[in-house]
Amino acid sequence: MIAKPSGIGRTASAMYGRRSMRIVRGSDQLVEQRPSPLPTIxxxxxxxxxxxxxxxxxxxxxxxxxxxxxxHDVEEVLYVVTGRCQVEAGDETAALHAGDAVVIPPGALHGFRHSGQPQATVVAVLASATAQTTWSQRPSREMPGIG
Incomplete structure (x- = not known):
């Protein structure tokens, strides 16, 4: 017998009570100011x-x-909404601009940075509501920029 992943074949009302969707307002969610050089999240x-x-x-x-x-223990997508950034994953490095996205497989060592102006907005989507993160390097300003 093949088991279905959680949620497959279930109606929205079964997953969310009687509601078909759940609205999360950005204005209701905390914006965390972190110490430099970490971005606001x-x-x-x-x-x-x-x-x-x-x-x-x-x-x-x-x-x-x-x-x-x-x-991360799950796949992650980084989507650059505004600005640009440099992403490193494994032994690869790529410059991303607004409108670009990158898919990072589970377990891949990765990081990203922004050295330009103006501010960059990067949306990270992780394939779990409880994704686990393991840090191997604290950010340092010595890492080269994207020019």
Whole structure:
């Protein structure tokens, strides 16, 4: 017998009570100011907001801000909404601009940084509402920029 993943074949009302959707207002979610060089982050969607499958994080990066090397136990998509950033994953490096996205597989060591102006907005979508992060490097300003 093949088991269906949680939620497959269930109606929205079965998953969310009688509601077909759950609205999470950004204005209701805490924006966390973190010490430099970490970006400002808003945990928009997670288990805390009722999600059962995803985490959505909105990162606001000023010049020099970065998220150091880390891994997740699930797949992650980084989507650049505004500005640009440099992403490192494994032994690969890529410059991303507004409208670009990158898919990071589970367990891949990765990080990203912003060295330009103006501010960059990077949305991270993790394939779990309770994704686990393991840090291997604290951000440091010595890492080269994207030029």
């Amino acid at each position: 808003q945990r928009l969607v997670s288990a805390a907001t009722g999600s059962t499958q995803l985490t959505v994080l909105v990162n606001q990066l000023d010049a020099g801000d970065e998220v150091g090397s880390h891994t």
